[in-house]
Amino acid sequence: MQRVYLDNNATTIVDPKVKEAMEVYFCQQYGNPNSLHEFGTEVHPAMRIALDRLYAGIGARDEDDVIVTSCATESNNTVLKAIYWEVIAKTQKKRILTTPVEHPSVSQVCEFLQNQGAEIVELPLNQDGIVDLETLKAFLEPEKTALVSIMWANNETGLIFPIKDMATYTHSVGVLFHTDAVQAIGKIPVNVQEAPVDYLSFSAHKFHGPKGVGGLYIRKGAPFVPLLHGGEHMGGKRSGTINVAGMVGMGLAMELANEALPYEHTEVRRLRDKLEEAILSLSDTMVIGKREHRVPNTILASFRGVEGEALIWDLNKYGIAASTGSACASESLEPNPVMVAIGVDRELSHTAVRFSLSRFTTEKEIDYTIEVLTNSVKRLREISSTYTKKRR
Amino acid sequence: MQRVYLDNNATTIVDPKVKEAMEVYFCQQYGNPNSLHEFGTEVHPAMRIALDRLYAGIGARDEDDVIVTSCATESNNTVLKAIYWEVIAKTQKKRILTTPVEHPSVSQVCEFLQNQGAEIVELPLNQDGIVDLETLKAFLEPEKTALVSIMWANNETGLIFPIKDMATYTHSVGVLFHTDAVQAIGKIPVNVQEAPVDYLSFSAHKFHGPKGVGGLYIRKGAPFVPLLHGGEHMGGKRSGTINVAGMVGMGLAMELANEALPYEHTEVRRLRDKLEEAILSLSDTMVIGKREHRVPNTILASFRGVEGEALIWDLNKYGIAASTGSACASESLEPNPVMVAIGVDRELSHTAVRFSLSRFTTEKEIDYTIEVLTNSVKRLREISSTYTKKRR
Numbered sequence: 001m002q003r004v005y006l007d008n009n010a011t012t013i014v015d016p017k018v019k020e021a022m023e024v025y026f027c028q029q030y031g032n033p034n035s036l037h038e039f040g041t042e043v044h045p046a047m048r049i050a051l052d053r054l055y056a057g058i059g060a061r062d063e064d065d066v067i068v069t070s071c072a073t074e075s076n077n078t079v080l081k082a083i084y085w086e087v088i089a090k091t092q093k094k095r096i097l098t099t100p101v102e103h104p105s106v107s108q109v110c111e112f113l114q115n116q117g118a119e120i121v122e123l124p125l126n127q128d129g130i131v132d133l134e135t136l137k138a139f140l141e142p143e144k145t146a147l148v149s150i151m152w153a154n155n156e157t158g159l160i161f162p163i164k165d166m167a168t169y170t171h172s173v174g175v176l177f178h179t180d181a182v183q184a185i186g187k188i189p190v191n192v193q194e195a196p197v198d199y200l201s202f203s204a205h206k207f208h209g210p211k212g213v214g215g216l217y218i219r220k221g222a223p224f225v226p227l228l229h230g231g232e233h234m235g236g237k238r239s240g241t242i243n244v245a246g247m248v249g250m251g252l253a254m255e256l257a258n259e260a261l262p263y264e265h266t267e268v269r270r271l272r273d274k275l276e277e278a279i280l281s282l283s284d285t286m287v288i289g290k291r292e293h294r295v296p297n298t299i300l301a302s303f304r305g306v307e308g309e310a311l312i313w314d315l316n317k318y319g320i321a322a323s324t325g326s327a328c329a330s331e332s333l334e335p336n337p338v339m340v341a342i343g344v345d346r347e348l349s350h351t352a353v354r355f356s357l358s359r360f361t362t363e364k365e366i367d368y369t370i371e372v373l374t375n376s377v378k379r380l381r382e383i384s385s386t387y388t389k390k391r392r
Numbered sequence: 393m394q395r396v397y398l399d400n401n402a403t404t405i406v407d408p409k410v411k412e413a414m415e416v417y418f419c420q421q422y423g424n425p426n427s428l429h430e431f432g433t434e435v436h437p438a439m440r441i442a443l444d445r446l447y448a449g450i451g452a453r454d455e456d457d458v459i460v461t462s463c464a465t466e467s468n469n470t471v472l473k474a475i476y477w478e479v480i481a482k483t484q485k486k487r488i489l490t491t492p493v494e495h496p497s498v499s500q501v502c503e504f505l506q507n508q509g510a511e512i513v514e515l516p517l518n519q520d521g522i523v524d525l526e527t528l529k530a531f532l533e534p535e536k537t538a539l540v541s542i543m544w545a546n547n548e549t550g551l552i553f554p555i556k557d558m559a560t561y562t563h564s565v566g567v568l569f570h571t572d573a574v575q576a577i578g579k580i581p582v583n584v585q586e587a588p589v590d591y592l593s594f595s596a597h598k599f600h601g602p603k604g605v606g607g608l609y610i611r612k613g614a615p616f617v618p619l620l621h622g623g624e625h626m627g628g629k630r631s632g633t634i635n636v637a638g639m640v641g642m643g644l645a646m647e648l649a650n651e652a653l654p655y656e657h658t659e660v661r662r663l664r665d666k667l668e669e670a671i672l673s674l675s676d677t678m679v680i681g682k683r684e685h686r687v688p689n690t691i692l693a694s695f696r697g698v699e700g701e702a703l704i705w706d707l708n709k710y711g712i713a714a715s716t717g718s719a720c721a722s723e724s725l726e727p728n729p730v731m732v733a734i735g736v737d738r739e740l741s742h743t744a745v746r747f748s749l750s751r752f753t754t755e756k757e758i759d760y761t762i763e764v765l766t767n768s769v770k771r772l773r774e775i776s777s778t779y780t781k782k783r784r
Contacts, residue, residue, distance in 0.1 A: 005431055011424035011633060019418045026411045026602060032403035036704055037713040039397055070462030070604065073622040073632035085508075105622030105631055112621050116477075205633060210418060212462065212604050212635025227619065229504050230465040230497030239497055240465035241403060241597060243604025312428055321429040 003319040004365040008206075009155050009183060009298060009356035010323055015208040015256055018249045022210065025245035033242050034233065043244050050251025054215055057254035058181075058200060059191035065218040067234040068247045072182045073105035075201035075216035078227040078238070079178045080109040080149065086223035087146040087176075088118050095119040097139060097148045099131050101156070101338050106149055106180055118146075125341040129157055129289050133165045142173040150177075152184035152200075156354060157338045158298025159289045160188060164195040171196050176222060182206050186257030187264060187295035198222040204246065208358070209253030213246030260359045269296035271366045272357050276301075278370040282377055284387075286348070288339060297357040300338070302348045305387020306380045311353050314376040320369055323354045347386075395711040396757040400598075401547050401575060401690060401748035402715055407600040407648055410641045414602065417637035425634050426625065435636050442643025449646035450573075450592060450609055451583035457610040459626040460639045464574045465497035467593035467608035470619040470630070471570045472501040472541065478615035479538040479568075480510050487511040487537045491523050491553075493546055493730050498572055502541075515542075517733040521549055521681050525557045534565040542569075544576035544592075548746060549730045550690025551681045552580060556587035563588050568614060574598050578649030579656060579687035590614040596638065600750070601645030605638030652751045661688035663758045664749050668693075670762040674769055676779075680731060680744070689749040692730070694740045697779020698772045703745050706768040712761055715746045739778075 005013065025046075031039030033047060054066045069075045080096070087093050096110055100122045110120045123131045123139055131150060140148065148170045153160045163179050170177040178199040184190050186207035192200055200217040204210055218224055218237065230239025276299050279285050284304035303311065308324040315322050339349040355369075381387045397405065417438075423431030425439060446458045461467045472488070479485050488502055492514045502512045515523045515531055523542060532540065540562045545552045555571050562569040570591040576582050578599035584592055592609040596602055610616055610629065622631025668691050671677050676696035695703060700716040707714050731741040747761075773779045 003431075005423075007424070007427055007429065007431065010427050010432075011422065013422045014418040016419050022418075026406040026414075027408055030403065030405045031397075031713070032399070035399055035402050035713065035715060036701070037399065037708040037715075038711070039395075039399065039713045040402075070466070070635070071632040073620050074462070074466075077620050077622070103622070104624065105620070108621040108623075108631070112617075203633070210635075210637070211633055212638045225504075228465050228469050228497070229500040230469070230495070231500075232496070239500070240463040241595070241603055243462070243602075245602070246604045309428070316429040319430070321423070321427065321431045323427060323429075 001319045002368055004369055005321045006355045006357060006361070006369065007321045007323045008358040009158070009354065011205045011211065012208045012358055013360055014210055014249070015253060017256065018209055018253045021252045022245040022249040025248060029244075033244060034231070046248050047242070047244065050248045053251035053255045057185070057258050058202075058217055059193045060217055061193070061220070063220040064192070065220070065235065065237060067216050067218065067238045068242060068250070069214045069216050069238055070212055070243070071214040072180065072201045072203035074227065075214050076103070076105040076180055077109050078216055079199040079201065080106065080113060080147070081227055082223060082225040083147045083176065084113050084116065084118060085225045088113070091146070093144060093146040095121055095141070095145045097121050097123060097136070097145055099123050099150055100125065100341055101154055102149070102151055103155060103180055103182065106151070125338070127342065128293055129154075129159050129338055129342040130161050130293065131166075133162055133169060136166050137169060140170065140173065140175065142175050145175050147176045147178055150179060152179045152181040152190065153187065153295050154338060155183045157289045157300045158183070158294040158356070159338070160184070160293055160295060163197065167195045167197045183295065185254070186260070187297055189261060192217055192219070204250035204253055207253050207257040209250045210246050213243055213250045215250065263359055264296050268357050268359055268361065271361055271363060272297055272299060275299060275355060275366050275370060278374070282374065288342065288344070288352070299355045300352055301355070302339075302344065302351045303353070303377050304348060304351060305384045306351050306377055308351050308353050310380055311376060314380060315372060318372045320372055323356070324352060393711045394760055396761055397713045398747045398749060398753070398761065399713045399715045400750040401550070401746065403597045403603065404600045404750055405752055406602055406641070407645060409648065410601055410645045413644045414637040414641040417640060421636075425636060426623070438640050439634070439636065442640045445643035445647045446607055449577070449650050450594075451585045452609055453585070453612070455612040456584070457612070457627065457629060459608050459610065459630045460634060460642070461606045461608055461630055462604055462635070463606040464572065464593045464595035466619065467606050468495070468497040468572055469501050470608055471591040471593065472498065472505060472539070473619055474615060474617040475539045475568065476505050476508065476510060477617045480505070483538070485536060485538040487513055487533070489513050489515060489528070489531060489537055489540045491515050491542055492517065492733055493548070494541070494543055495547060495572055495574065498541055498543070517730070519734065520685055521546075521551050521730055521734040522553050522685065523558070525554055525561060528558050529561060532562065532565065532567065534567050537567050539568045539570055542571060544571045544573040544582065545579065545687050546730060547575045549681045549692045550575070550686040550748070551730070552576070552685055552687060555589065559587045559589045575687065577646070578652070579689055581653065584609055584611070596642035596645055599645050599649040601642045602638050605635055605642045607642065655751055656688050660749050660751055660753065663753055663755060664689055664691060667691060667747060667758050667762060670766070674766065678740070680734065680736065691747045692744055693747070694731075694736065694743045695745070695769050696740060696743060697776045698743050698769055700743050700745050702772055703768060706772060707764060710764045712764055715748070716744060
């Protein structure tokens, strides 16, 4: 059976070039980079190249830090808990401004820190499903605020937040800014000079790198406390023996992802748009968020009368992988929070299905998906009592 | 040039069988295990096998937790900070009992927590270089103590601590017990039923698994707070997309390491003893710690008049990898803390060199090492002003 992977916002295939680059660090160059002997030092050149690629990939300056972590969840926990120890626990700035649609690795940390005395304020989304600059300005009280933490692009809708404007404004009033850029890297240009964030999290496996490795950008001078104390790796900012293969893989994956950005914005977008048009050509369907506000690979669509989960199962039977939302909360039966925030009615919010493409997605796969999807929606509506009732 | 890797306490070669088992999870079965579709679920059987191997490998019961982390540094940070939030911050039990020879991922966390109100007490080592049960009994005040954290085997000397007796006693007086078992797994039997610890940390890359993945055992009912909050992976105890390849690799590595224990205790021990005898047959040398108290693969030796680092460099020129101590602090010029603790004079403590073997070490490699080492020590002593002066 044909298999079509359209869940690239959950995780991605490792680029075969990335896997190849990692190969040598398991059974050949397996030394601990902290060791003084040749088994330790022979991996340094590749690690330097990887780090250079990460710096270049997000436009970091030499004096800034980019540390290798185990995933974006670790990066997000690191930033928020560092702010807790360095700002919230020590000063009168107790507040973190965030959004109702952050990944759980931000929102759940906020909930934890709230129990330790932090004040968490969620900025309301506007009609477009994002937080706009005016809202941030209206809510941000610099003397009370330790951190603003807003994702660069949403994992479920693909909607892009105006990070450049928000980081610039937040900086101008002397408040720290963190962005979870997990869904932005490899989909849109990400540059920490243009968008002056203080902290930025990313994860290799979302841009065709391996699972188990992520990164955290820390602007020079930004307050910091390690989440992992220990043997002073990464300049004392993240201890633990460095995952050499993972670091090398992530560096190359970052470079390849940035090289592929033009392709992402032409071909991936074209295939996404083709699938989206086909969805919209069916009756009683909608796609969440204006197309021009979204990353080029994502569609969050609703099919009235069709349970999202039923459609996922139907597609899965035909080898097509899509999602009802974030893989990180895929067992939840709550309606999609973005859809709730932008005012989609509750019935429709249960019908959301996310399709997320990548540069490995082919036209043949999209054509096949359109065919299967069209038939599935038709079949599921025929057996849906609510949908047929409504149509009568 | 021949290369001989005798720094297996710093990191190990990935067993080729482990690498092979991981292969498929990069470019073929790359799904996110949290996804509902087949790309997600097809990796579940391998993950279950891996978890079964980890449980079996340390004797965990079904009702206990074994969570997959990114390294033992993360596991150690997780336990100590969980105890901070759940016990130290909430109750009158402010104390952590530990030792002066823990890995930095324990000792540095303790230092951090001391600044947050924890009371850290280091138990003195006895003449054998370990903490004995009587010392623990003398120091342990149950009503004041939140946690006892003592390593199972020391990374530098290979000395084994009496964890079974200490955990049993600590449990009997109602105090929690954590052990960093990084240097024990694969070298001696480790069983959490026989030694009733509440928490146990381990790291795959120390037993021929990949870097970037570790584990944490948590006894059922033991207090816990995640270090990584987020998408509720690992039953809510450790969030972050699961490193499937790493988890599968670690599971197999654990099984292979335990299968190889008899070989470790016969052949690896024999080769270690052969190298140790050769070292002791040189004049003015010593090996730290009684042989019967050590794991079978480790020698920490001193060569009077020879700087440890000079010897490392000399060996490295001939392709032999040894260490002056922990790779996690290899740039430190402090004398070895274990040697200081057991009363080795300061001059000698700067001459310590660690040789750590593995099941991949061959007799030919040991013979070659003995030859090179003998010549190096002779040569370095000839050019050592302090040594020749003393001999006159």
